[in-house]
Amino acid sequence: MKSLTRKRVLITGGAGFLGSNLADRMIAAGHDVLVADNFFTGTKDNILHLLDNPHFELIRHNITFPLYVEVDEIFNLACPASPIHYQFDPVQTTKTSVHGAINMLGLAKRVKAKILQASTSEVYGDPEVHPQVESYWGRVNCTGIRSCYDEGKRCAETLFFDYWRQYKLRIKVIRIFNTYGPRMHPNDGRVVSNFIVQALQNQDITLYGSGNQTRSFCYCDDLIEGMIRMMDSEDDFIGPVNIGNPGEFTIRELAEKVIAMTGSKSKIVYQPLPQDDPKQRRPDISLAKEKLDWQPTINLDEGLKRTIAYFDQLLTQRNSN
Numbered sequence: 001m002k003s004l005t006r007k008r009v010l011i012t013g014g015a016g017f018l019g020s021n022l023a024d025r026m027i028a029a030g031h032d033v034l035v036a037d038n039f040f041t042g043t044k045d046n047i048l049h050l051l052d053n054p055h056f057e058l059i060r061h062n063i064t065f066p067l068y069v070e071v072d073e074i075f076n077l078a079c080p081a082s083p084i085h086y087q088f089d090p091v092q093t094t095k096t097s098v099h100g101a102i103n104m105l106g107l108a109k110r111v112k113a114k115i116l117q118a119s120t121s122e123v124y125g126d127p128e129v130h131p132q133v134e135s136y137w138g139r140v141n142c143t144g145i146r147s148c149y150d151e152g153k154r155c156a157e158t159l160f161f162d163y164w165r166q167y168k169l170r171i172k173v174i175r176i177f178n179t180y181g182p183r184m185h186p187n188d189g190r191v192v193s194n195f196i197v198q199a200l201q202n203q204d205i206t207l208y209g210s211g212n213q214t215r216s217f218c219y220c221d222d223l224i225e226g227m228i229r230m231m232d233s234e235d236d237f238i239g240p241v242n243i244g245n246p247g248e249f250t251i252r253e254l255a256e257k258v259i260a261m262t263g264s265k266s267k268i269v270y271q272p273l274p275q276d277d278p279k280q281r282r283p284d285i286s287l288a289k290e291k292l293d294w295q296p297t298i299n300l301d302e303g304l305k306r307t308i309a310y311f312d313q314l315l316t317q318r319n320s321n
């Protein structure tokens with residue numbers, strides 16, 4: 001028996017950066033949280049503080065295999081998100097997105113749960129439309145080194161929509177744009193964590209290409225708020241909906257900001273642009289504003305301040321061990 005307001009929530013990938021931040025929010029809101037994670041990129045450290053909570057449960061599980069649990073809502077976040085990690089075992093990456101989606105959709109169908117897919121701006125590939133709107137179909141290479149992630153996520157979206165059409169499943173699809181914040185993996189090569197970790201150690205900051213390529217950066221608390229609003233929205237709004245921060249910065253601007261905010265002695269060094277790296281990225285969030293009454297509230301300076309404080313503490317702890 002469950003209370004009227006307490007939901008049983010499954011978060012796949014809940015030991016990762018976004019999943020663990022979401023788990024905190026759901027526990028704070030009074031729900032029962034079950035995290036399923038195979039710890040490929042996630043870590044127990046991210047959820048250590050929740051392990052003694054009687055409303056929190058953790059299972060080591062790879063979502064490419066079926067899972068049988070009774071839940072009301074499923075947030076499907078399991079999937080390595082950084083190029084270094086998703087290119088480490090590309091076949092497994094596609095399996096996680098595709099087999100994982102099939103297993104989680106099958107579970108949702110069996111227990112009549114609502115299910116949200118953490119999709120990505122990468123479904124737009126290297127876009128010809130700027131900023132990116134949800135109606136844009138994207139420009140994705142299906143045979144390149146990023147394809148395991150991009151095409152895996154695209155196929156997962158297809159599966160979600162087919163389960164909705166075929167079985168009337170209650171689905172929600174969000175397309176997440178670059179998000180950063182505390183609990184990012186310090187060595188996964190994502191641009192914000194990379195720059196901060198390099199700057200805090202006074203190491204050279206590596207810029208790929210000219211540094212003129214743009215990205216928009218969303219602070220994790222804003223992103224999680226958007227994700228929860230999407231899950232709680234009316235059943236007839238299924239997405240896909242962009243969730244991200246439309247503030248656009250060049251990668252060089254970001255590097256300079258991080259150097260200034262950390263007071264670092266780091267120098268900027270340039271390396272060739274990796275294959276299929278998108279040149280610009282910015283979400284059009286009109287749909288999220290209209291349907292979810294959502295927009296980011298934390299600007300880049302404030303978000304960077306909090307993230308720098310997190311990595312500073314992490315590196316200090318590591319150095320003292």
Ligand SMILES: NC(=O)c1ccc[n+]([C@@H]2O[C@H](COP(=O)([O-])OP(=O)(O)OC[C@H]3O[C@@H](n4cnc5c(N)ncnc54)[C@H](O)[C@@H]3O)[C@@H](O)[C@H]2O)c1
Nearest residue numbers: 013016017018038039040041042062063078079081176179
């Ligand atoms: N952070 C971003 O900027 C961003 C942008 C777009 C999309 N997303 C999506 O959001 C989700 C979470 O991303 P994140 O940034 O927290 O990444 P992350 O790597 O920190 O978290 C992913 C989690 O999934 C787990 N995982 C991976 N494969 C699994 C499997 N087969 N079975 C069970 N667990 C598995 C990992 O161990 C990790 O805990 C991902 O699906 C990612 O594609 C993130």
